[in-house]
Amino acid sequence: MNLPLITDKTFNNIDYTINNLSKGEYDNCTFSNCNFSNTFLSGISFLECEFTDCNFSSVKLGETTFKDIIFKDCKLVGTPFNECNTFLLAMTFNNCQLNLASFYNLKLNNTKFNNCKLEHTDFTNSNLKQSTFLKCDLNNAVFDNTNLEKTDFRTAYNYSISPSNNKIKGAKFSKNEIFGLLKDYNIIIE
Structure with a gap:
């Protein structure tokens, strides 16, 4: 048609x-x-x-x-x-509200998320290789079996990403938000 x-x-x-x-x-x-x-x-x-x-x-x-x-x-x-x-x-995506959105199982290489709210957003099984999360709120966003290689999270915040359940080789993170990579390990950082 x-x-x-x-x-x-x-x-x-x-x-x-x-x-x-x-x-x-x-x-x-x-x-x-x-x-x-x-x-x-x-x-x-x-x-x-x-x-x-x-x-x-x-x-x-x-x-x-x-x-x-x-x-x-x-x-x-x-x-x-x-x-x-x-x-x-x-x-x-620029200055968008993407709370509860689903990107499940999508290939989104080089996608740019700029100043977005992504609370409870599902990225399970997605390929976000070389994407950018600039000043994004990722509170309770789901990253499970997600390819995050060379993805830029340096200015993102409130994320929780398990290094053992996701590909993060070459991904960039800020020192201030590093605990978002360690939550699964139940350790205390002072």
Whole structure:
């Protein structure tokens, strides 16, 4: 099934909970202050799009394509990115709320998370090799069997990452947050 191609359009202040976003392939489009919460975006393709001040909380993403996407100042609480089409999946997150989001089993090499809240976010079985968590709150984020090789956590905080359950070779951490790597060992640091 060929979807209609929508290119170089700007969508402002649209509540897609009232009127669904039309199925299509959105290329180089900008969405600003749009509400997608609890909507179905299944099968829609977004290519080189930017979302600013949008609400994606509890959205349904079955086979949604996100290729070279920028999310800026967006609310993505409970967003199941693990349901996305994984082919060419690439996203950047700036100043976003990603609490309770799921990146389970995704290949997210070189993904940039800048100043994001990622509390209770699931990264189980994900590949985050060479990604960056710049000034991110990772309180209760789940890293289990996650590839974190060469990932930058130097300015991230509140993380708990088990070196025995994750690949962390070459990952960068700050001295101030080093206890986040040692919680599993029940040791006392003074």
